[in-house]
Amino acid sequence: MNILDSGINKIGLIFDFNGTLFWDSDKHELAWRIFIKELCNREISDSEFLQYVHGRNNDFILGYFLEKSLSVDVIDDLSEKKEIIYRKLCTEDAVNFKLAPGAIRLLDNLKKHNIPRAIATASTKVNVDFYRKEFQLNKWFDNDKIIYNDGTIKGKPNPDIYIKAAKMIQVDARNCVVIEDAISGIQSAYKAGIGKIIAISPKDRQAIFEDMKEVDCIINDFYEVECEVKTVKDR
Numbered sequence: 001m002n003i004l005d006s007g008i009n010k011i012g013l014i015f016d017f018n019g020t021l022f023w024d025s026d027k028h029e030l031a032w033r034i035f036i037k038e039l040c041n042r043e044i045s046d047s048e049f050l051q052y053v054h055g056r057n058n059d060f061i062l063g064y065f066l067e068k069s070l071s072v073d074v075i076d077d078l079s080e081k082k083e084i085i086y087r088k089l090c091t092e093d094a095v096n097f098k099l100a101p102g103a104i105r106l107l108d109n110l111k112k113h114n115i116p117r118a119i120a121t122a123s124t125k126v127n128v129d130f131y132r133k134e135f136q137l138n139k140w141f142d143n144d145k146i147i148y149n150d151g152t153i154k155g156k157p158n159p160d161i162y163i164k165a166a167k168m169i170q171v172d173a174r175n176c177v178v179i180e181d182a183i184s185g186i187q188s189a190y191k192a193g194i195g196k197i198i199a200i201s202p203k204d205r206q207a208i209f210e211d212m213k214e215v216d217c218i219i220n221d222f223y224e225v226e227c228e229v230k231t232v233k234d235r
Helices: 025-040 046-053 058-066 072-092 103-112 125-135 160-168 183-191 222-228
Strands: 012-015 117-120 176-180 196-200 217-219
Touching: 012 160, 025 046, 025 058, 025 072, 046 058, 058 072, 072 125, 103 117, 103 222, 117 160, 160 176, 160 183, 176 183, 183 196, 217 222
Parallel strands: 012 117, 012 176, 176 196, 196 217
Antiparallel strands: none
């Protein structure tokens, strides 16, 4: 397996989840469009999704659209209303309700070779529990190796979630590889000192990553990861 040829004694992989291990960006976008239309009677532009939605915690997103600070209780209540819409959209689309192409093979190989791995996601606990059950994530990830938005970690693009993920798998951040699909997530990993950052994206969206200094390479799916995770550079 090519990942073992990295030249690093101990390498770790950290995955974003939404839009990365699970290709659900269309579901999140539609859920936000429906919810914000009901809540604020306004549309969301494509540029707003890139800057203020993808990879962001719900408290940030809601604060942006409502243009004010919100209490924890209000954030939790509004977030769950949006996530109910999102989860319904996921389960209704049975054909696409699965992990991304090549993900299962890669995760099986990481487990087989005992390579440290974690998930670092902006999702809330309710959604993480939903993913654990539906995708049987416990096959590859211990519960404490799924780091999520529990209200104590600053959201991406702050580096906190990737710093915590590297600590949880006990691998120096410089020896970690992060796979992300969102600009804010890539910036978060870079600020955390991650050694290699891989952007995963369909070809028609790759242009947004091509000029980012934080991105080391771009892949279409997880079948390409074994070819790219060969060297972990020291930033």
